[in-house]
Amino acid sequence: xxxxxxxxxxxxxxxxxxxxxxxxxxxxxxxxxxxxxxxxxxxxxxxxxxxxxxxxxxxxxxxxxxxxxxxxxxxxxxxxxxxxxxxxxxxxxxx
Amino acid sequence: xxxxxxxxxxxxxxxxxxxxxxxxxxxxxxxxxxxxxxxxxxxxxxxxxxxxxxxxxxxxxxxxxxxxxxxxxxxxxxxxxxxxxxxxxxxxxxx
Numbered sequence: 001x002x003x004x005x006x007x008x009x010x011x012x013x014x015x016x017x018x019x020x021x022x023x024x025x026x027x028x029x030x031x032x033x034x035x036x037x038x039x040x041x042x043x044x045x046x047x048x049x050x051x052x053x054x055x056x057x058x059x060x061x062x063x064x065x066x067x068x069x070x071x072x073x074x075x076x077x078x079x080x081x082x083x084x085x086x087x088x089x090x091x092x093x094x095x
Numbered sequence: 096x097x098x099x100x101x102x103x104x105x106x107x108x109x110x111x112x113x114x115x116x117x118x119x120x121x122x123x124x125x126x127x128x129x130x131x132x133x134x135x136x137x138x139x140x141x142x143x144x145x146x147x148x149x150x151x152x153x154x155x156x157x158x159x160x161x162x163x164x165x166x167x168x169x170x171x172x173x174x175x176x177x178x179x180x181x182x183x184x185x186x187x188x189x190x
Contacts, residue, residue, distance in 0.1 A: 057170075063124060
C-alpha cells in the first residue's frame with residue numbers, strides 16, 4: 001500500500017503573504033517553500049530575492065520541513081535584503 | 096504489533112528558536128534536544144555551544160525527557176556562555 005503520510009506535503013496549499021510594511025497582502029498557493037518564495041516574489045513585484053518570516057512573530061521560515069508544518073492560511077511576510085520584521089501595531093492582535 | 100508510543104518522540108517536530116536579544120527567530124525541526132541544540136547553533140550562526148531555555152520564562156531545558164514534553168511551536172531562546180535570559184519587554188504578548 002501507498003505511504004499516505006507523504007501526500008499532504010505535496011498538495012498545493014493556500015498561504016497569505018504580505019510585504020514588509022503590510023501595505024500589500026496576497027493569497028498564494030504553493031506546495032513547497034521554494035515555490036512560495038518564487039510565487040511571492042512575483043506576486044509582490046519584488047525584483048530581489050526574498051526571505052519569508054511568519055507575520056505573527058517574525059520566525060524565519062528557512063527549511064522545507066518547517067514550512068510543511070505550517071497550517072493552511074498562515075500569513076507570512078516577504079522580506080528583501082535589508083528589510084526587517086516588526087510586530088504589527090494593531091492592538092489586540094492575537095491567535 | 097508495532098510499538099506506536101515511540102513514534103511521537105522520534106518524529107521531527109517544529110520549534111521556534113530566538114537568540115538572546117530576540118533579534119533573530121528561526122523555525123527549526125528537531126526530534127531530540129541534542130538535534131535542536133545542533134540545528135539552532137547552525138541556524139543562529141553561533142560559533143559557541145549554546146544552551147536552550149524557554150523564551151516564556153527562562154526555564155532551562157536540559158534533559159531529553161523534559162524536551163519531549165514541549166509542545167510543537169514552543170519558543171526557545173538559545174544562550175551562549177555569559178548570555179542570560181530576560182523577560183520580553185513586549186507588553187501583552189501572548190500565544
